[in-house]
Amino acid sequence: MYYKTKGYRLFSIFNYIFLGVLSLLCILPIIHILAVSFSSMAPASSNLVSFWPIGFTTDAYVKTFGNSNFINSLLVSVKRTVIATIIGMVIMLLTAFPLSKEDISFKGRSIYTWFFVFTILFSGGLIPSYILIQKLGLMDTIWALILPGALSVWNVILMMNFFRGLPKELEEAAYLDGAGHIKTLALVYVPLSMPAIATLSLFTMVGQWNSWFDGMIYMSDVKNYPLASLLQTIIVQQDLSKINVDPSMLENVSQRTVRAAQIFIGALPILLVYPFLQRFFVKGIVIGAVKE
Amino acid sequence: MQRNWSLHLMLVPAVLLAIIFQYIPMGGIVIAFQDFKPYLGFTESKWVGWDNFKYLFLYPDVGQVIWNTLVIAFFKIIAGLIAPFLFAVLLNEVRLVAFKRVSQTLVYLPHFLSWVILGGILLDILSPQGGMVNQLIVALGGQPIFFLGDGTWFRITLILSDVWKEFGFGTIVFLASLSGINPALYEAAEVDGANRFKQTLHITFPALMPITIVLMTLSIGNILNAGFDQVFNLYNPLVYDKGDIIDTFVYRLGILNGKMSFATAVGLFKSVVATILIVISYRLAYKLANYRVF
Helix, strand or coil: CHHHCHHHHHHHHHHHHHHHHHHHHHHHHHHHHHHHHCCCHHHHHCCCCCCCCCCCCCHHHHHHHHCHHHHHHHHHHHHHHHHHHHHHHHHHHHHHHHHCCCCCCCCCHHHHHHHHHHHHHCCCCHHHHHHHHHHCCCCCCCHHHHHHHCCCHHHHHHHHHHHHCCCHHHHHHHHHCCCCHHHHHHHHHHHHCHHHHHHHHHHHHHHHHHCCHHHHHHCCCHHHCCHHHHHHHHHHCCCCCCCCCCCCHHHHCCHHHHHHHHHHHHHHHHHHHHHHHHHHHHHHHHHHHCCC | CCCCHHHHHHHHHHHHHHHHHHHHHHHHHHHHHEECCCCCHHHHCEECCCHHHHHHHHCCCHHHHHHHHHHHHHHHHHHHHHHHHHHHHHHHCCCCHHHHHHHHHHHHHHHHCCHHHHHHHHHHHCCCCCCHHHHHHHHCCCCCCCCCCCHHHHHHHHHHHHHHHHHHHHHHHHHHHHHCCCHHHHHHHHHCCCCHHHHHHHHHHHHHHHHHHHHHHHHHCCCCCCCHHHHHHHCCHHHHHHHCCHHHHHHHHHHHCCCHHHHHHHHHHHHHHHHHHHHHHHHHHHHHHCCCCC
16 A cells, blocks of 8 residues: 555655644634733743743733723624624525526526626625615615625525435425425524524624724724724724723733734634534535536 | 515515615716715716726826736735635645644634734834834844835735635635545545655646636636725835725825816726726636526
8 A cells, every 4th residue: 555655654754744744723812812811911021922821910801801892892892793693594495496496496596696697706895885885774774784794695505405415395385285485494494404594604703803994994993893893903903092091001011912802802703602612614615616 | 486586575675775775876886987075966966977097097006006906916815715725735744634724714714704803903003112023023133114105015914814824714715625526536646656745646636726726717807806895904104105005095095185077087997997807707617617696
């Protein structure tokens, strides 16, 4: 066998080392930030911390959670993520079901399909969308963050392909028993599609949690900023004018540890759902992406 | 036949959302042909015909911005294809299931973090004043590099950090194709005396070709997308000359400087070119690899 040859063994050793190093590169920066966030001021600001906290302290977290803007934004983000995911999933299911029908049994299917697909190909762009949100009076409301993205055509396509893979006989049986389309969707299709629905709702949740741009342009009051937008402002742009910084905050905590703590809190929900996410998504993606 | 009115009914919310949030903004494109003033609105603002587009090609920075976009997107696409391809092939050689699983878990992770989080992390570790990466460079006897403050380094950072974020996730489709290869092919090659390298060359690579061609053709449609999220979270005025892309340019001009008509014209130009490219790339993917999305 090939793997017993000397050359292959040598390759194998290097391969393990190489892949191991690459894998670590994906996690070490996050561990570094975590270590900085738990370190005390002096070692953190003189760049002594690598992957383990020096002078362990939770001051940075205490200060972060003591900031009312931060708590506010955290709540906006949670609210947004929950509402948007529920609405998004309901609309996705309602849309994917009719579109998964054959052209013969549902006339107009291809017209609807092109109507939706065209929105992926072409869009009005940033400025007209911004003007629209203004005119609709959605500025500074959570709906400006939820409604424009409530219909994800990509998710609809994935869900539609999943529906098409389900056995037709079940549907026919449901119709024979007198169920209408809506009942069939709710009682036959949805229960059978839980793996796909779970994958897509987790993706939607991650997307909503991570969204920052819409919050920045549609919210003029920093109170309405979702967490990702707030973090963008204070960590990336380092613009502290928008938040009320307590001067005592800067006394015994370094800005660097506070920033690190905020970055970590921003990433935490993703890190927490990730193990569940990972179990599902490989299958979920392959369903829709690779058709051979 | 069942009654189909309920099918139409189910589509009502999606149709309404698409009309309001997708099709109505398409109508808003008219401001590209106006000298739009928000207080005058669509009807009262002055019509200027193609002036904004003429201005577009005369505006001093636009050529550079388009060039930046193309260069950054091109290298991201190439690197973003090669890295997951090779990683998947190498990972396929790993027989320790636990190692494989841990490695996959780690490399997929950055894909799920936003550029705000990763941008924050990169700002910290790439800092010329004692960021981790520069500490390492200095320890190895080099000079500290101002990654995010020098145009050329900025582009390199964009490309490498994009590969870092996405290469793991990109391996999924390649690994899926690899798992579809019939093991009998390898056994036959073994009997014929092919070593592992030859087997990889003559069985694994050809097996990955269809999906690689699909990804390559589909990427044509993305050549004007150099990644707003990433650039916006990493750039600063020092690197506008080499790092400003169409999307960031539109944002700065349109939202920050209030040149709404001009920014919309730039956006429309991008949108039209992108649509044409996407249609071409989907046709090509269908022709070359029989790939269909819907």
